Amino acid sequence: LYRNEENDGSSVRLHLVGRRHDLGAGYSNRDGIGAKVTAYEQGYLGDGARRIGFREIESHGGFSSESAIDAHFGLGSAAAADIRIVWPGSDGTRIVQDLLGVSAGASVQVLEAGTFTAVGAAEGPAGPRIRFEVMPNPVRDSARFTFGSSGEPPTGIDLFDLRGRLVRSIRLERAGAPGSWAGEWDRRARSGEEVPSGVYFARPSGGSPVPPQRVVVLR
Numbered sequence: 001l002y003r004n005e006e007n008d009g010s011s012v013r014l015h016l017v018g019r020r021h022d023l024g025a026g027y028s029n030r031d032g033i034g035a036k037v038t039a040y041e042q043g044y045l046g047d048g049a050r051r052i053g054f055r056e057i058e059s060h061g062g063f064s065s066e067s068a069i070d071a072h073f074g075l076g077s078a079a080a081a082d083i084r085i086v087w088p089g090s091d092g093t094r095i096v097q098d099l100l101g102v103s104a105g106a107s108v109q110v111l112e113a114g115t116f117t118a119v120g121a122a123e124g125p126a127g128p129r130i131r132f133e134v135m136p137n138p139v140r141d142s143a144r145f146t147f148g149s150s151g152e153p154p155t156g157i158d159l160f161d162l163r164g165r166l167v168r169s170i171r172l173e174r175a176g177a178p179g180s181w182a183g184e185w186d187r188r189a190r191s192g193e194e195v196p197s198g199v200y201f202a203r204p205s206g207g208s209p210v211p212p213q214r215v216v217v218l219r
Contacts, residue, residue, distance in 0.1 A: 009074055011073060012104060015069075017109060027112055046084065052081055057071065075104045081104075087112050131149070145184075147180070147182070148180045154206050157170040157185075160202075166190070200215045201214060
């Protein structure tokens with residue numbers, strides 16, 4: 001229950017739903033506990049000078065009480081806001097999800113969606129910054145693997161099935177900015193045949209250690 005007698009401004013409320021319970025490893029807990037939610041003025045997503053507010057979803061509280069797990073932001077007279085959610089993820093991955101133009105007065109249920117960003121265990125001031133993504137995911141026709149690191153680069157991407165069998169090795173080539181590589185996958189195995197629908201795992205071969213990326217194939 002919310003009641004605001006201070007002014008006539010508007011607000012937005014977001015209820016997060018993680019997808020680990022139905023999509024499996026890599027996704028976040030059902031209530032999104034640990035997610036970091038930031039609201040920005042519309043059109044200024046990621047601009048710290050235009051940040052409206054920040055909320056980390058948590059459930060602790062005092063005796064016989066608990067914090068509300070919804071993220072609630074006052075917008076004043078603004079008609080809408082841009083929202084960035086950094087989901088906590090699991091198994092060394094996370095998802096960054098952006099919502100653009102969320103209307104004032106809206107109450108939104110947000111299902112975790114997007115592309116995993118793997119975070120190397122050595123990440124920090126003294127360790128390499130690592131980005132490992134696959135888009136689109138789920139994969140229907142083809143996919144593009146991108147890898148960025150300030151450390152040692154990988155030699156390629158190895159794709160495995162759930163039994164740990166190597167399905168395909170994908171060559172990476174330099175892509176744009178220094179420290180960036182990319183490779184295309186046509187959804188085919190080493191034999192040249194299309195792989196069946198299911199769950200696979202992609203892992204960079206060589207280079208800085210990175211948790212595997214969960215890849216879903218749909219036909």
